[in-house]
Amino acid sequence: MIWLPLVGLAIGFQIYWLPGLSLPSSVAAYLSLATLAGLDSIFGGIRAGIEGKFHDDIFFSGFVVNTLLAAALAYLGDQIGVDLFLAAVVALGGRIFLNLSLIRRYLLTETRLRWRREG
Amino acid sequence: MSTIASPPSRGKGWVFQVTALCIVLGMLLALSLRTQRRAVSEGIPNRWPALRAEFINLKQQNASLQKDLAEYKERYEELLRKQATGQAATLGLESVLQEAKMLAGQIAVHGPGIIVTLHDSPKRDVNETRPEVIENYIVHDYDIRAVVNELFAAGAEAISVNGQRLIATSSIRCVGPVILVNSVQVAAPYVIKAIGKPDVLQKALELPGGAADGLFLLDMIEVKQQPDITVPAYSGSMRFYWAKPLPQPKEKSR
Structure with missing residues (x-):
């Protein structure tokens, strides 16, 4: 079950990768940040799902708003000369690592419990 | 845990929703990668647009x-x-x-030399009336020519007669009772200034049987060595109406 998101990721990747679509190079940085925000939302959703606290409306709205907000904030930061890009990278990166470590623990715990049950 | 929006969906339903968004994320990731590659292939740093513009600008300025x-x-x-x-x-x-x-002779020069003074002989008998005898006791143009010629022969580098510098086209001759040097009238006493080695110039004039021998005999000449005399520049005009320079073969040195 847990591999399903990975399959989805691969499918979505292929949809855009194969035609070779791209945007003007000036938005590359903001697009990268939006991707990072999306990644953060996904891991947050997985963690919430494992914890049994998954809300689909929070998840979807969070994904859309976070990606747009991250890009928008970075752009705003560039315009007013404050490096909000780095702030977003640090905040999102920290959260991604936190979520990943929690997911890892849950999965480990679950596996250990399953082994004990079976063994 | 209190629910904020909707009750948490139990079971594995969330996996499908995560998968749905993962498809979107995959598209975003692909787009981002493509765009990033494009930015890299264009050879410009993709961050900080303002800095990037400045960087490119400075680079161009630096090159120029x-x-x-x-x-x-x-x-x-x-x-x-x-x-x-x-x-x-x-x-x-x-x-x-x-x-x-x-x-x-276009500029005045100075240096060691001698001053020769020619004047009529004091040994002339005042009662003598025969012109052909008197003639022997006065200074003639040929006397001056002879002295000047002797001085040049002895190595004089610059000579003037009564302030008239002798140059390549100079002439000394008499017209009636006066002597012309460079076509300018000069009168006795005739002072000849010559720059050269004083000893040599004097000895040349005192040569027995030489050009000035007769003048010494009649006390018509006085020679004085000087450590520093000045010979003036030629003051007349020097124009070539007839002579034209012949084309010379180019000198190799220079």
Whole structure:
């Protein structure tokens, strides 16, 4: 079950990768940040799902708003000369690592419990 | 845990929703990667647009300034070279010109030499009336010519007669009772200034049987050595109406 998101990721990747679509190079940085925000939302959703606290409306709205907000904030930061890009990278990166470590623990715990049950 | 929006969906339903968004994320990731590659292939740092613009601007400025610098350096070298050669050429020309002017008598010169004074003989008998005898006791143009010729032969480098510098086209002759030097009337006493080695000049004049021998005999000549005398420049005009320089073969040195 847990591999399903990975399959989805691969499918979505292929949809855009194969035609070779791209945007003007000036938005590359903001697009990268939006991707990072999306990644953060996904891991947050997985963690919430494992914890049994998954809300689909929070998840979807969070994904859309976070990606747009991250890009928008970075752009705003560039315009007013404050490096909000780095702030977003640090905040999102920290959260991604936190979520990943929690997911890892849950999965480990679950596996250990399953082994004990079976063994 | 209190629910904020909707009750948490139990079971594995969330996996499908995560998968749905993962498809979107995958598309975003692909787009981002493509765009990033494009930015890299365009060879510009993709962050900080303002800085990027400034960076490109500075790079161009730097290149153009470097070009300017090279140009200026080249011009500087060229000017230095020109200055060096120009100075040498000017100095050389000036010394040549100076020598030519000295040779032509166009500038006054000074140096050691002798002053020769010619005057009518004091030994003349005042009662003597025969012109052919009196003639022997007065200074003639040929006396001056002979003295000047002797001085030049002895190595005199500049000679003047009563302030008239002798040059290549100078003449000494008499018209009736007066003597003309450079076509200018001169009167006794005739003072001849000659620059050269004083001893040699004097000995040349005192040569027994020489040009001035007769003048010494009649006390018509006095010779004085001087450590420093000045011979004036030729003051007349010197124009060539007939003589034209012949084209000379180029000198190899220079």
